[in-house]
Amino acid sequence: TQVPVVQLNDGRSIPQLGFGVFKVDPVETERIVSDALEVGYRHLDTARIYDNEAGVGRAIAASGVPRDELFITTKLWNDDQGTQSVFDAFEASLERLGLDEVDLYLIHWPSPARDRYVETWQAFERIRESGRARSIGVSNFLVPHLERLLSETSVVPAVDQIELHPAHQQPATASFAREHGIAIEAWGPLGQGKYPLLELPEVTSAASAHGKTPAQVVIRWHLQRGNIVFPKSNRRERMAENFDVFDFTLDEAEMQAITALEREGRVSAHPDEVE
Numbered sequence: 001t002q003v004p005v006v007q008l009n010d011g012r013s014i015p016q017l018g019f020g021v022f023k024v025d026p027v028e029t030e031r032i033v034s035d036a037l038e039v040g041y042r043h044l045d046t047a048r049i050y051d052n053e054a055g056v057g058r059a060i061a062a063s064g065v066p067r068d069e070l071f072i073t074t075k076l077w078n079d080d081q082g083t084q085s086v087f088d089a090f091e092a093s094l095e096r097l098g099l100d101e102v103d104l105y106l107i108h109w110p111s112p113a114r115d116r117y118v119e120t121w122q123a124f125e126r127i128r129e130s131g132r133a134r135s136i137g138v139s140n141f142l143v144p145h146l147e148r149l150l151s152e153t154s155v156v157p158a159v160d161q162i163e164l165h166p167a168h169q170q171p172a173t174a175s176f177a178r179e180h181g182i183a184i185e186a187w188g189p190l191g192q193g194k195y196p197l198l199e200l201p202e203v204t205s206a207a208s209a210h211g212k213t214p215a216q217v218v219i220r221w222h223l224q225r226g227n228i229v230f231p232k233s234n235r236r237e238r239m240a241e242n243f244d245v246f247d248f249t250l251d252e253a254e255m256q257a258i259t260a261l262e263r264e265g266r267v268s269a270h271p272d273e274v275e
């Protein structure tokens with residue numbers, strides 16, 4: 001399967017469809033990520049706080065997939081925001097992953113209560129200069145957080161990874177990002193299974209029209225909107241299902257019906273409230 005790529009504002013590119021490992025049990029991570037690599041995923045999204053970077057690293061090492069065919073993202077946890085703490089946390093992540101560099105390093109949450117994300121971003125700029133994070137970006141940044149980075153620092157984030165699915169499309173953040181050349185990564189692309197997205201008639205009717213599943217329809221909606229996604233599943237058959245989305249296209253009416261499902265359906269915490 002040839003996964004399309006999205007061009008980033010720093011000249012690099014990222015596979016538009018990947019595999020995320022939030023809540024993947026550290027004990028099972030190596031097997032689950034090995035399955036994902038066998039299914040064909042080449043873009044993996046982990047984080048320090050998921051406690052499974054080591055398992056991701058073991059699966060990469062065991063896979064035999066050439067490093068330059070992989071796109072690996074990890075994230076800095078909130079209590080490591082700062083300067084030296086960022087450098088230390090980054091080293092520790094690389095070590096757990098068993099890699100010399102990552103493709104993308106993200107500030108996981110702005111944590112405005114700490115008021116250290118500008119300083120943290122300046123440390124990220126230095127990590128990028130070192131070449132060991134090829135691209136740098138942010139996660140859960142809303143417009144005010146992005147505006148502050150743009151006015152006080154010199155590198156525009158390559159991506160903003162935000163909660164985004166048909167019930168919660170974050171139009172203000174998404175359009176600000178688009179205007180500034182920041183690619184949108186949609187986390188919780190299936191609503192994390194918490195919101196009954198896959199049962200809504202707008203989704204199920206498009207699924208039956210194309211002979212696909214509701215999850216495939218929602219992933220397809222993201223891809224056609226230009227979002228980067230990495231749905232998560234522990235089950236190999238669902239990994240394969242979520243990857244098998246390149247043989248159909250939603251038409252304009254189907255896209256519009258799903259886009260109309262917006263209802264501020266945030267499934268997780270508000271970024272200003274996460275410390």
Ligand code: NAD
Nearest residue numbers: 020021022045139187188189190191192193215231232233
């Ligand atoms: P998701 O929307 O990908 O939902 C995953 C859940 O959906 C699964 O646990 C399963 O219950 C269900 N599911 C998966 N495939 C299915 C299918 N084919 N049919 C039916 N149900 C299916 O949620 P997520 O894992 O939270 O988000 C994806 C990735 O985004 C994460 O793994 C992680 O990498 C990233 N993420 C980042 C943040 C952040 O703060 N930056 C937060 C959450 C997630």
